Amino acid sequence: MEWFTAPEYWLSRLVFQRGLAALYLVAFLCAALQFRALIGERGMLPVPEFVRRVPFRRAPSIFRLRYSDRLFAGCAWLGVLLSCALLAGAPDHLPLWSAMLLWALPWVLYLSIVNVGQTWYGFGWESLLLETGFLAVFLGNERVAPPVLVLWLLRWVLFRLEFGAGLIKMRGDRCWRDLSCLDYHHETQPMPGPLSWFFHHLPRPLHRVEVAANHVTQLVFPVLLFTPQPVASVAACVMIATQLWLVLSGNFSWLNWLTVVLAVTAFDGSLIAGPPDSLPDTAPLWYVAAVSALTALVLVLSYRPARNLLARDQRMNTSFDPLHLVNAYGAFGSISRTRHEVVVEGTDEQVLTPATRWREYGFKGKPGDPRRTPRQYAPYHLRLDWMMWFAALSPAYAGRWFGPFVERLLENDRDTLRLLRHNPFPDAPPAHVRARLYRYRFTTWRELRATGMWWHRTLVRDYLPPTRLQRSGDLAK
Numbered sequence: 001m002e003w004f005t006a007p008e009y010w011l012s013r014l015v016f017q018r019g020l021a022a023l024y025l026v027a028f029l030c031a032a033l034q035f036r037a038l039i040g041e042r043g044m045l046p047v048p049e050f051v052r053r054v055p056f057r058r059a060p061s062i063f064r065l066r067y068s069d070r071l072f073a074g075c076a077w078l079g080v081l082l083s084c085a086l087l088a089g090a091p092d093h094l095p096l097w098s099a100m101l102l103w104a105l106p107w108v109l110y111l112s113i114v115n116v117g118q119t120w121y122g123f124g125w126e127s128l129l130l131e132t133g134f135l136a137v138f139l140g141n142e143r144v145a146p147p148v149l150v151l152w153l154l155r156w157v158l159f160r161l162e163f164g165a166g167l168i169k170m171r172g173d174r175c176w177r178d179l180s181c182l183d184y185h186h187e188t189q190p191m192p193g194p195l196s197w198f199f200h201h202l203p204r205p206l207h208r209v210e211v212a213a214n215h216v217t218q219l220v221f222p223v224l225l226f227t228p229q230p231v232a233s234v235a236a237c238v239m240i241a242t243q244l245w246l247v248l249s250g251n252f253s254w255l256n257w258l259t260v261v262l263a264v265t266a267f268d269g270s271l272i273a274g275p276p277d278s279l280p281d282t283a284p285l286w287y288v289a290a291v292s293a294l295t296a297l298v299l300v301l302s303y304r305p306a307r308n309l310l311a312r313d314q315r316m317n318t319s320f321d322p323l324h325l326v327n328a329y330g331a332f333g334s335i336s337r338t339r340h341e342v343v344v345e346g347t348d349e350q351v352l353t354p355a356t357r358w359r360e361y362g363f364k365g366k367p368g369d370p371r372r373t374p375r376q377y378a379p380y381h382l383r384l385d386w387m388m389w390f391a392a393l394s395p396a397y398a399g400r401w402f403g404p405f406v407e408r409l410l411e412n413d414r415d416t417l418r419l420l421r422h423n424p425f426p427d428a429p430p431a432h433v434r435a436r437l438y439r440y441r442f443t444t445w446r447e448l449r450a451t452g453m454w455w456h457r458t459l460v461r462d463y464l465p466p467t468r469l470q471r472s473g474d475l476a477k
Contacts, residue, residue, distance in 0.1 A: 004288055005145035007279050011269030013139055013146045016154075019261035020136055021086035023254045024106050026379045027129060028079030031113050034383055035076065037408070037415040038120045040069045044404040044416075047072070047116045059115040060322055062108070072113075079109045092142040096287060099141040107133040111323065119401060120383045124317030124331065125255040130324040131157055132262060138294050144283045145275070149295045151265055155232075156302070158262040159222045161329045162239060164309055166218025168316050172333030176215075181335045182207035187442050188336040190389040191251040191365045191382070192374040197454055199249045200442050217242045229268045236266035247378065251365060253386075254379035255331075301326040339440040340392040341367050342463050346409065346430030352466055358434065361409070362422030363388065367440055370455040384419045392437065395463070402435075402464070403475060409433050410469045435464035 039047050047067050056064050063072065082105055091099035111130055114121045135157070138150050175181040186192065186200035202210075217238060224235035240263045243256040269275075304320045308328045316330025345358040362368050365377050365385040384405075391398035408416040412429040424430075438457040447453065465477050 004147060004283055006148045006151060007145040007275040008268055008270035009146040009151055010275045010279055011273055012265050012267050015264045016261055018087060020132060021083050023258055023379060025080060025083035025087060026254055027110060028076050028083055030381045032073060032076035034419060035072055036069055037419055038383060039117060044401040045118045050116055050118055058322055061112040061115040063112055063116050075109050079106050082106045096141060096143050100137050103137040107137060124329050125253050125258060127319050127324040127327040128258055131327055132258060134325055138291050143280060145279055147291045149291050153298050154262055154265045155225045159225055160305060161259060162218045163222040164328060164330045166215060167309060168314050168330035168333040171314060173335050175335055179208040179211040182210050184337050185335050186249060188339045189250045190386055193250050193376050194374050195248050196250055196374055197442050225266050233267045233271060236263040239263045251378040253381040257379050298326055341438050341440050342388055342392045342435050343438055344435045346425055346433045348425060348431050350431050352432060359424035361420055361424060364421040367455055370453040370457055373454055406433050406467055407475055432466040432468045434466045437461050437463040
């Protein structure tokens, strides 16, 4: 059954599986450490309220059967343990069917989390992790050579991810076509990293080269993934290099790292080392049938994502089925020219006057204190910080959760405060909380040397007027 297996990809499979396990680990850690304040029983968008409102067929999850914070924490930490087992190579020491089951368990757990995560889990890399994780179930272990069909399905994921992102840029903001988007992007991206200030200040001609290279990488090299080797391997290497460049320039959770992991599967491992002698040449018939059924399922479900690629009104980061098996991807179809940030402040003064002293809450990742150097957090995902970026774009993005967030600040809620870097009221809750919208820009070289500030900010307007808790527990302005 030589047509079914590709022994020369054994090393690519090994690297892919270890990399995917590491990203599963990060994803489950994010869930375990952040869920209580976001979607817990007393969270800003509680899971129990969501499951009462949304039918099972739209968001299948094990938490439909029962939900408690203890159960959610148990599932998240179980996911961490399973990820560690996968990272340690446990599936290679099990029978093939057991290895597949071990890969299926974290997929089921994470699907259950994403499908009740609501706004906090509405990012494209959640669906990407689920789609990739589902295919990984069928990739096998050391008891069978990598199946060709699954390797091609992984390339199909990578193609849609990159080609879709390239098309949505060309169809979207004009600055992608005139090559000027990177004049703004490094400054206005959701969460700048420690090198973003330096990337922003690169010469403009180099920014033009960056954009042009991005178009080639996303619109030309994905097609080359389906060509014979070693061309496909070269295409994969170029895509990996581009993703590492993006890792250096910003914080995009595990999106870039998962793209790297996917690209590894298109690399012919025999260019480095041949397959081990112990690798079998044949595969069990039931395994061949399972992989063939998977391929047929993905082909059927690919119709709508493929049609979406050709559509003028192309949708990005969209799941067409509740299991997130085959999805549409894309990012930054439009680029903000200016950066706005919501700055949240509180005061312990009961009576407000023009002389009232307001103290600022510090977030871990999003810009706040102009003197604070942007930090590197990716692949870890700071969900609240990311949603604060969307809230600054439009209050509509924060309509359902910003009020509960402020309410919890007024209560000094422990779980909410754990999501923040700095609480200016450690001893007692504030009497009032307000939010203000600022215009942020990177300082110039001269300003940085003179002031030590990475950002310059200017007040735009009030975002939320001073707010307090009434005796009933409701907010009052």
